[in-house]
Amino acid sequence: MSFNVLIVDDSSSMRAVIKKVIAISGFKMNNCYEAGNGIEALERLKENWVDAIISDINMPEMNGLELLKELQRDSLYKNIPVIVVSTEGSSERMNDALQAGAKGFIKKPFLPEDIRKVLYDVIGVGSDGEYQEDRRDAEEVDF
Amino acid sequence: MANIKKTEEMLKRSIFEVFEKMFFIFAEPSRDEARFCQMRASISFDGPFKGEMQLRITHDLLRIMAKNMLNFEDHEVTDSVEEDCIKEAINMVCGNFLRKVEPDHIFDLSIPTYNMISDESPDEERDQSEMRLTFDAEDNTFEVRLWAPVLFSEN
Structure with missing residues (x-):
């Protein structure tokens, strides 16, 4: 099974790094969409279905916490793991971030x-890239 | 004085973590003044205390960082990639440092800014609320400057 992912970060370099890291993690990506801030992310979502969103917080125009709140307000998007x-x-x-609806948190660097x-904990994908059915209902990541 | 030493150690650890994990650069603290650094990125923060952090770096080292971070060949590193890279570096160092200093409190970080330093512009004089740390890496040099009056006050 392969997944569509949306990466939201105002740094195109960081988006590229995250994309590469996901690829080498064995995660099978179908489409990887990119956005430079929350507003662009909402635009991408209007045109494309995604299985997971990976988002920065500190971005211009609309930051990551504001994006989370917008997603929670929309019944179509609120179940997409962020x-x-x-x-x-x-x-x-x-x-x-958790209260605003995030399912996982990764600290940079x-x-x-x-x-x-x-990724495994949040959307149930193992290191072999295979979908783990029993992990699908994982609620939150233990930090 | 103990506070200043502790702050310096935390800042060094943040710099090492970011440069090693994201850029595969192993830096060594230097006692010398930084050589001329052509590139500069700044970020300010506000929360339990206010301040600003600046990263000054040579152009050659910035190109190495960009190549390492993105696994790029030399010709793929554009001005825009360099700008992105130095802004991301200061963002990560600053965020990492602040969560070491105040792990339970939120700081608002500004969007980083970037500019080139003219070799004719005189360097700012160091003030008492400032810390400067210089490092050697890859036969180059970089410097991190931190302004945070609360951290460096004597009381």
Whole structure:
């Protein structure tokens, strides 16, 4: 099974790094969409279905927390798992992200294993890239 | 003084973590003044205390960082990639450092800015609320400057 992923980060370099890390993690990606901020992310979602969103917090126009709130307001999007990737890793910030609907949190700088582990926990994909049915209902990642 | 030493150690650890994990650069602290650095990125933060952080780096080292981070060949590193790379570096160092200093509190970070330093522009004089750390890496040099009056006050 392969997945569609949306990567939201104002740095095109960071988007490229995350995309490469997901690829080398054995995660089978069908389409990888990119957006530079929350507004662009919502535009991408109007045109494409995605199985997971990986988003930064600190972005211009609409930041990651605002994007999470917008997604939660929309019945079509609110069940898409969102993983936040951010330098802002205080416990309070992580709680804010979880309360706003995030399912996982990765602190920058990260190692490829960090992304692989959170992808596995959040959307049930193993290191072999295979869909893990019993992980599909995982609620939250234990930080 | 103990506070300043602790701050310096936390800042060094953040720099090492970011440069090693994201850019595969192993830096060594240097006692010398930084050589002329052509590129500069800045970020400000506000929360339990306010401040600003700046990364100054040689153009050659920035290109190495960009190549390492993205696994690019030399000709693939454009001006835009360099700008993205230095802004992401200061963003990560600053965020990493602040969560070491105040792990339970939120800081709002600005969007990083970037500019080139003219070799004719005089360097700013160091003030008491500032820390400067210089590093050697890959036969190049870089410097991180931190302004945070609360951290460096004597009281």
